[in-house]
Amino acid sequence: MxxxxxxxxxxxxxxxxxxxxxxxxxxxxxxxxxxxxxxxxxxxxxxxxxxxxxxxxxxxxxxxxxxPEQTSEVLGPYLNIALDANGEPTKALQGFAAKAGVEWTQLAKTSDNKGERFVHRSVKPGAxxxxxxxxxxxxxxxxxxxxxxxxxxxxxxxxxxxxxxxxxxxxxxxxxxxxxxxxxxxxxxxxxxxxxxxxxxxxxxxxxxxxxxAKVLVDPDERRARIVHEVETAAQASGGTARIDAGILEEVNGLTEWPSAVACSFDRDFLAVPQEALIATMEANQKFFPVLDAGGKLSERFIGIANIESKNDAEVRKGYERVIRPRFADAQFFFTEDMKQGLASMAEGLKTVTYQAKLGTVADKVARVAVLAEAIAPQVGVDPALARKAAELSKADLQSRLVNEFPELQGVAGRYYAAVENQLLEVANAIDEAYMPRFAGDAIAPSKLGQVLAIAERLDTLAGGFAAGLKPTGNKDPFALRRNALGLARTIMDGGVDISLAYFLYMAVELVDNAVNNVRDQRVEAIAERARANGLSVLIPSEAERLEIGEATRKNVLVKRAFEIFSFISDRLISYYEGLGVDQRQLFAVFEVGPHSLVDVTQRLKAISEFAKLPEAEALAAANKRIRNILKKVEGELPTAIDPSRYTEAAERDLGDAVDAACNDTDALLQNRDYVAVLGRLARLRPQVDAFFDKVMVNVDDMAVRNNRLALLKRLSDRLGSVAAIEHLSI
Known part of the structure; x- marks a missing residue:
């Protein structure tokens, strides 16, 4: 060929x-x-x-x-339809042969499960x-x-x-x-x-x-490598290191056919502006590459990429420097004016900014986050007063001119303004860290105070989103609840923040519900006021009356909502772990036991991963699956009292003794969450478990013996499932 x-x-x-x-x-x-x-x-x-x-x-x-040659095979009628009693072709066969353009005698035959039939096979040269x-x-x-x-x-x-x-x-x-x-x-x-x-x-x-x-690099890999080389060489010549963002690199690669670096600079006075604002301008607006100094700070140098080898680089440089100056001047003006205003004044302005129609203002959200942060702080060794202070300042920069111009600097700008006002360094950093992780793969907040603030912020966002009916549907997620759920989970787990997620979810849900009721009550009161002004009589139940009527119902609703959000977070977490290659069966096994904290989830996942490698794992998983099926069929309440004197079989007695020993050995381990050791110890039960199921009948006629065996199996199953529902490992 x-x-x-x-x-x-x-x-x-x-x-x-x-x-x-x-x-x-x-x-x-x-x-x-x-x-x-x-x-x-x-x-x-x-x-x-x-x-x-x-x-x-x-x-x-x-x-x-x-x-290659094109072969075709067209199936025709079955013989009982194609031929009459005398073996002559019927109209069905004649029509099929005519369509194929051959005599019926030239047709081949083939068979299938319905019988023998005619077929037309042809071969024609390939095009x-x-x-x-x-x-x-x-x-x-x-x-x-x-x-x-x-x-x-x-x-x-x-x-x-x-x-x-x-x-x-x-x-x-x-x-x-x-x-x-x-x-x-x-x-x-x-x-x-x-x-x-x-x-x-x-x-x-x-x-x-x-x-x-012809001065065109059509291979994008070759073009990309040339850009990186040109930028790095120009940066080194200016005494620094280029910051090469992958996204900006791809955009520049898609804008050029013959890239050529031009080293540029700007007025050092602009370096007083937060470097993130300058970098954002250079990268997002102009597709330039900033140059960093030896300490990793922004220098007054940057690299532009021209789509031409100019005979006069000075003119190109002048153009690049000229286009960037007014944007830097704007950022400098915004930053200076914001510092004059101060964070406290900015925070006060949040009272006039609506967060969400049903949830009140941004100031209302800040107040809820402050309550949550203050409650979470002592659980992880953070000063509650410090957590409240950081929360109260965390959204102030939304009222700044700099963030209005550069929305991506939320938190970053607040950190700078807090530092200028001589706020504690931990507080200033936490204002920025509250937004971490900002995107998939980003690091979590590095400080404990930042983690507390990040958790409190996301708890309120999730509770508010669900209360306002903004749960994600399909591709729509207006409050970015999926991202917030995963960010919350990652901060708790990766940060080792060992708190009861269910407790603080309920707290967040209750705070949001109070806000929703307050907004609703304000609207009802406004309507009533207008009605009274028009001479109409309006009867509005008092707060005490409303609480007395609906408190029980309200609590049930809030518990259900908190559980719904917990399930939503768990689903995101399962998807996240699956993306990391964690066995889905192990995930389901851990989440089925309802760990009391997400840190606990991490520890249990590690343990079941180690357990799954043991040769005893499959057999014990299958045994626990069998036990659960036996116990499910028991009518009424499961027996729990075990009387060793009712053991009638040696295998039964051996299992009872082995379970007693295993429970005694693992009680303290469970208390200390040494789950790897727990499952390692339980793996040693396999010989007694196998012998029991080989030699002992559970559902015997003697009810006392049967209940005693059921109670033993229940105790065994409870302990086998104390770390994870290991039956999920059974294929």
């Missing part, structure tokens, strides 16, 4: 940078899928999507020049790959994720951007075809400024090298 390199290049106007790599991958996958579906052999080698801002390309080192490629490309384009295709000219088709050229080569030959109104050719395009003329592609295998000679 003849193989030739294949090149497809779709030349366009500048493609959307954030979608560029995804579009290139989809185009690449679509072409490969089209070849595969048509049975066209190809050698992928190390091929990958190739792209620049103005082109999407697929280059494969080897593609078969034609399909030439060149004839199929335009169709393959059009299919690949149609399948690309382009939410709003553009249309140009008077065409009825669309694409992400208007298409201007098409290179389609199989080996050295141009493949005749048309895609999106453009005829295939071998002429690509070079760099818009440094090589503004057509580029002859002699052979598909020479594509990358030909474009490199």
């Amino acid at each position: 003849s193989m030739q390199p294949l090149l497809i290049e779709l030349g366009t106007e500048e493609l959307p940078v954030k979608a560029l790599s995804g579009l290139a991958q989809a185009f690449f996958d679509g072409v490969l899928d089209g070849l595969h579906k048509r049975g066209i052999a190809f050698d992928r080698g190390d091929a990958r999507p190739l792209y620049t801002p103005r082109r999407l390309a697929v280059r494969l080192p080897g593609v078969a020049t034609e399909q 030439r790959t060149a004839a199929l490629l335009p169709e393959i490309i059009n299919e690949a384009i149609a399948a690309m994720p382009i939410p709003k295709p553009m249309r140009w000219g008077d065409h009825d088709y669309g694409f992400a951007r208007p298409v201007h050229w098409l290179v389609l080569l199989l080996g050295k030959d141009i493949v005749d075809g048309e895609v999106l109104g453009v005829r295939a050719d071998r002429m690509s395009r070079g760099h818009r400024f440094m090589f503004d003329k057509p580029v002859w592609i002699n052979d598909a295998g020479e594509y990358v090298e030909s474009l490199r000679g």
